[in-house]
Amino acid sequence: MADPWESTMDHAVAIARKAGEVVRDALRGDRMVTTKSSAVDLVTQTDQKVEQLIIQSVKEKFPTHRFIGEESVAAGESCILSDSPTWIIDPIDGTTNFVHTHLTVTSTLDLQVEFGVVYSCIEDKMFTARRGRGAFCNGEPLQVSQQKAVEQAIVATEFGSDRDPEVVDKIFQSLRNVLCLPVHGVRGAGSAAMNMCLVASGCVEAYYEIGVHVWDVAAASLIVSEAGGVLMDVEGGEVDLMSRRIIAANSKTVAERLVKTIVAFSPPRDDAA
Ligand code: LIP
Incomplete structure (x- = not known):
């Protein structure tokens, strides 16, 4: 049977590569930085330029498709999923890394539930997943770790950009609890999508x-589940991608x-609203 999403996904991979070129070029020059929700929630002209490049390119090919893009939402557009094919875009995931010329920066594109693409442009790693057809990095199949003993696990997390002391205290309590399980180590790539690709x-x-x-997390969620991993809410049960809370793990045992x-x-x- 003809695969209706194959050419769409090929297009997503091609634009992700183009986005990667723009990001790599920008790393050689000045990055004009401004802030969004807090003094440490950074955005650059490159985030905006890459998001527009992706949206324009998809619109030309698929005029009826809709978008949820990080920078468009920051500019006031709605963040609601409908029944129409919707692309969820993070032009630069790891903007703080980008501003500081730190190694991990990705562009993420997700056509809700059908496929996910995460391009780590500095390492030139293209992570892809199609619903029901597996997850890949540069064409090689991905498989989560088989280690189910959390005491022998490495766990990734991030501190985010909320600097409300009460929130920071909770983040540190969690970190303390995780370290004291104990785990082998805690890591953070500075990009949610890349942390999830590391799980995958x-x-x-x-x-x-x-x-x-x-x-x-949208694109990387499919990559994790297609690599055999599990997604869960931080209080258990199904993950809700709009809830801003996520566990992505190699197994139900570790997630629980x-x-x-x-x-x-x-x-x-x-x-x-
Ligand atoms: C960032 C994430 C990072 C997370 C931040 C933020 P951005 O995305 O990748 O891991 O801790 O809260 O969401 O702003 O670079 O696209």
Whole structure:
């Protein structure tokens, strides 16, 4: 049977590569930085330029498709999923890394539930997944780690950009609890999508964060589940991508241990009116 999404996904991979070129070029010059929700929630002209490049290119080919893009939402567009094919875009995931010329920066494109693309442009790693057809990095199949003992796991997480002391205290309580399980180590790539691709690649056993956005995790969620991993809310049960809370793990066993360990809280939802 003809595959209706194959050419769409090929297009997504091609634009992700183009986005990567723009990001790599920008790393050689000045990055004009401004802030969004807090003094440490950074955005650059490159984030905006790459998002426009992706949206224009998709619109030309698929005029009826809709978009949820990080920078368009920051500029006031809605963040609501409908029944129409919707692209969820993070032009630069790891903007703080980008501003500081740190190694990990990705562009993420997700056509809701059909495919996900995460391009780590500095390492030239193209992570892709199609629903029901597996996850890949540069064409090689991905498989999560088989280590189910959390005491022998590496767990990835991030501190996010909320500097409210009460929120920071909860993040540190969770971090303390995770370290004291104990785990072998805690890591953070500075990009939610890349942390999740590390889970999918079997390099770390789990990633959790409260405070992420749908565009940070949508594409990588499919990559994790197609690599055999599990997605869970930080209080257990199904993950809700608009809730800004996520555990991505190699197994239900590891995810459930994290549920018991993380101090849960609920930031305002992405789709809140
Ligand atoms: C960032 C994430 C990072 C997370 C931040 C933020 P951005 O995305 O990738 O891991 O801790 O809360 O969402 O702003 O670079 O696209």
